[in-house]
Amino acid sequence: MSTLKAHRTVLVAIASVLTAYGFVILNSTVLPLSQGQSLFIKQCIWLCVAVCAGLFFARINLNKIRTWANWIGGFTLTSLLFVLIPGVSRCVKGSHRWIEIGVLRLQPSEPAKIGFVLFFAYFLSRIQNMRDFKKGFMAPISVIGIFCLAIILEPDFGTAALFGSVGVILLWVRGVKLRFILPTMLIAVGLFGIAVFLNPVRLARILAFLDLENNRLTGAYQLWQSLLAFCSGGWRGCGLGQGRQQFFFLPEAHTDFIGAIVAEELGLVHMFVLLFCFFTIAYLGLKITQSQSQPFLFFVGLGTVSFLIIQVLLNLGIITGLLPTKGLALPFLSYGGSNLVTNFCFIGLLINLTRPIYNPLMSLNTKL
Numbered sequence: 001m002s003t004l005k006a007h008r009t010v011l012v013a014i015a016s017v018l019t020a021y022g023f024v025i026l027n028s029t030v031l032p033l034s035q036g037q038s039l040f041i042k043q044c045i046w047l048c049v050a051v052c053a054g055l056f057f058a059r060i061n062l063n064k065i066r067t068w069a070n071w072i073g074g075f076t077l078t079s080l081l082f083v084l085i086p087g088v089s090r091c092v093k094g095s096h097r098w099i100e101i102g103v104l105r106l107q108p109s110e111p112a113k114i115g116f117v118l119f120f121a122y123f124l125s126r127i128q129n130m131r132d133f134k135k136g137f138m139a140p141i142s143v144i145g146i147f148c149l150a151i152i153l154e155p156d157f158g159t160a161a162l163f164g165s166v167g168v169i170l171l172w173v174r175g176v177k178l179r180f181i182l183p184t185m186l187i188a189v190g191l192f193g194i195a196v197f198l199n200p201v202r203l204a205r206i207l208a209f210l211d212l213e214n215n216r217l218t219g220a221y222q223l224w225q226s227l228l229a230f231c232s233g234g235w236r237g238c239g240l241g242q243g244r245q246q247f248f249f250l251p252e253a254h255t256d257f258i259g260a261i262v263a264e265e266l267g268l269v270h271m272f273v274l275l276f277c278f279f280t281i282a283y284l285g286l287k288i289t290q291s292q293s294q295p296f297l298f299f300v301g302l303g304t305v306s307f308l309i310i311q312v313l314l315n316l317g318i319i320t321g322l323l324p325t326k327g328l329a330l331p332f333l334s335y336g337g338s339n340l341v342t343n344f345c346f347i348g349l350l351i352n353l354t355r356p357i358y359n360p361l362m363s364l365n366t367k368l
Contacts, residue, residue, distance in 0.1 A: 004291065004354035007284045014277050014284075015332065015347045019047070019340075021262070021274065022333035029246045029254040029261050030335075039254065039335060046337030050344035057114075057348030062358070066296050069122030076115030079108040080150040097154050109151055109159045110338035113307050114345050116147055116163060120170060121299035130175040137180050140171055145188075152195060157202060158326035162314065164188065166306040170299055209324040225250040226257050226319045229264035237267030254335040256327050259319045274333075275316075281347075282309045288353050301353050304346045 023043070030039045065072070083099060098105045123143060130136035144167035151160040172181055196202045208219025216224035229245045232238065243264040246253045253261050263271050282305055289301030308331055315330045317323035329339040352358075 004288065007288055008351050008354045011281065011284055011347055011350055014280050015344070018274065018277050018332035021270075022258070023047075024240070025258060025262050025265065025333065026254055026335055028241045028243070028265060029258060042337065043335055043340070046340050049337065050341040053341050054344035054348035054351075057345045058351040060352065062297060062300065062349075062352060063294075065118060066122055069119050072115050073119030073123070076112045076119065077147065077150060079115075080112055080147070081153075083108055084153055097156055105337075107336070107338040109154070109156060110336075110342040111345075112147075112151075113163075113342055114349075116166075117300055117303035117307065117349075120144075120167060121296050121303055124170060124174045124299050125295035127174070133180075137171075137176055140167075140174075140176075141184060144168070144171070155195075155199065155202075156327075157192070157196065157199075158314065158328045161192070162307070162311055162328070165310050166303055169306050170303055173302060174299070205326075206324050209321075212321065220325075222251050222257065223318075223321055223325050226260040227321055229260040230268075230320065233264035233267050235268050237263070237265050237270065240265050252327075256315065256329060256334060257319050258334050259316060259330050262333070278309065278312045278331075281305070285350050288350055292353060292358065294358065297353055297358055300349060304349050308343065308346055 023040075026043060027040055030037075083097060097109060098107050120140070120143060123140060127136055127140070144164060147167070148160040148164045151163060168181060168185065172178070196206060204219050208215035209223070212220045212223065215221075225245055229243065229250060233243070237243075243261060245264055246261060250257055250260060259271070259274075262274065285301060285305035285308070289298055289305060292298040292301055311328060311331055314323065314326075315328045315334075318326055318328060329336055331339070331343045
């Protein structure tokens with residue numbers, strides 16, 4: 001078995017383990033909810049969709065997809081702006097992030113991650129001279145800014161920060177000097193801070209985060225309960241279904257804060273198992289990316305790994321109190337169909353990059 005085939009097998013195994021963790025802890029978390037059984041069944045249906053989507057992206061010819069990259073980018077940006085149309089999107093807690101189609105609720109910013117990776121990878125691979133300030137820096141940084149602005153308008157500050165982080169990483173690896181990137185990031189952080197200051201809800205979250213103990217019953221309640229879950233779980237946890245946080249103490253425990261339930265019921269040992277799984281995905285994803293000879297495929301791999309791992313780091317930072325509270329799912333574990341499908345598509349892309357059609361020299365060496 002070639003190295004890339006081994007990477008493919010391990011990736012599938014790791015994704016399966018993480019998904020299994022997600023369904024086990026989800027079943028425990030939604031038990032107290034009146035619609036708990038319905039939520040679990042919906043997630044099972046979304047899993048079937050996710051597997052099909054992952055298989056599709058594992059088999060599609062990315063060299064042909066490259067010819068459609070501009071159309072993919074345009075469609076992705078349009079879908080992000082589509083939720084801003086009155087009467088089309090569903091408003092939840094002041095944010096217009098979802099589109100309802102019958103009984104399905106879709107979050108366009110999730111599949112937009114795939115569209116952004118494919119389009120921006122193509123965009124970067126087409127730049128001939130990165131020393132050209134206009135084409136090598138201003139053009140790609142503008143693309144990142146447009147996508148981030150579309151997401152901020154929803155508003156969704158956390159996902160916008162995720163897109164911006166991934167875009168900057170790809171830009172830096174492509175060869176843009178830090179003397180251009182760092183000032184731009186400082187300006188972006190400043191504008192981001194102004195946007196937060198002008199948004200009372202986000203500003204209240206930041207202020208509560210800065211004074212956690214005094215706001216543990218108000219703005220920092222969710223984070224405080226998350227920290228209690230970590231403390232009460234200890235190393236071994238209190239057992240599946242034996243935790244207390246899902247009994248209406250920790251709001252939205254089955255979505256963004258499902259990691260806290262894992263820590264409470266299964267213990268820190270299992271949290272380290274999850275961290276090892278995500279580390280393995282990052283390591284294998286980067287090894288697969290490194291093996292690519294085509295710039296487009298290289299940046300597709302790097303963008304895929306960056307989206308998965310940065311989201312994991314942000315989510316873990318939020319539930320442990322290292323970062324302000326923000327709605328970001330934990331890949332493969334959190335409840336949510338759009339996120340689950342997107343994660344499987346990312347794994348499918350990484351598996352796709354191990355195919356011999358993209359690595360003819362390695363395939364030849366394997367036969368020899």
